[in-house]
Amino acid sequence: MALTNDEFSDRGDSADPRAIPRQTRVGEDPAAMAAVLRREWETVREIGLGACVGIAGPDGLGEAASSRVLDGLGKRLLSLLRPYDGIHRYGADRFLIVLPRLAETHAPSVLDRLRQAVAAKPVPSTGGTLRPVTVSVGGAMMLGDVSAHEVVQRADRALESMIRRGDSGIRLWVPEIDVNWPGL
Numbered sequence: 001m002a003l004t005n006d007e008f009s010d011r012g013d014s015a016d017p018r019a020i021p022r023q024t025r026v027g028e029d030p031a032a033m034a035a036v037l038r039r040e041w042e043t044v045r046e047i048g049l050g051a052c053v054g055i056a057g058p059d060g061l062g063e064a065a066s067s068r069v070l071d072g073l074g075k076r077l078l079s080l081l082r083p084y085d086g087i088h089r090y091g092a093d094r095f096l097i098v099l100p101r102l103a104e105t106h107a108p109s110v111l112d113r114l115r116q117a118v119a120a121k122p123v124p125s126t127g128g129t130l131r132p133v134t135v136s137v138g139g140a141m142m143l144g145d146v147s148a149h150e151v152v153q154r155a156d157r158a159l160e161s162m163i164r165r166g167d168s169g170i171r172l173w174v175p176e177i178d179v180n181w182p183g184l
Helices: 030-047 067-080 107-119 148-164 175-179
Strands: 051-058 086-090 094-100 135-142 170-172
Touching: 030 051, 030 086, 030 094, 030 135, 030 148, 051 067, 051 107, 051 148, 067 086, 067 094, 067 107, 094 107, 094 148, 107 135, 107 170, 135 148, 148 170, 148 175
Parallel strands: 135 170
Antiparallel strands: 051 094, 051 135, 086 094
């Protein structure tokens, strides 16, 4: 169940030299992740089309999750993305997903479809067994009004606010999340 272009703006992807090249594996280099975010932020500011940054974390696995489960989860997420989307490891047990050319009105349904597709198919675990895995996803829109770093922080706060409430699923950042956030 790969994402389709139905929810996305079209700006001639094949002719766009700034398009994110097709990833063949989950990125693990923080500098490469920062470069993708910076490039997408610049594109959003120049062209005006939004993007969504999502942070996906496995439910109930935490940092103790085996690397095999996390590798399987990353590959599963990668297989669901469009050729110009990006995915990178983020911290010990999370994945940062960059969804360029995504309209804000479609972001919740796209993030939820990713979440549902992960839950629909188990991932390899230790000993060659398959393990069902679910994820929760926090998201934030990149509209060029704040830095890429702040967009990532907003997505992370959206995910954390959901976890703190004991919820799972998807949540897009809204200003109300920050009202009671420590340190803001």
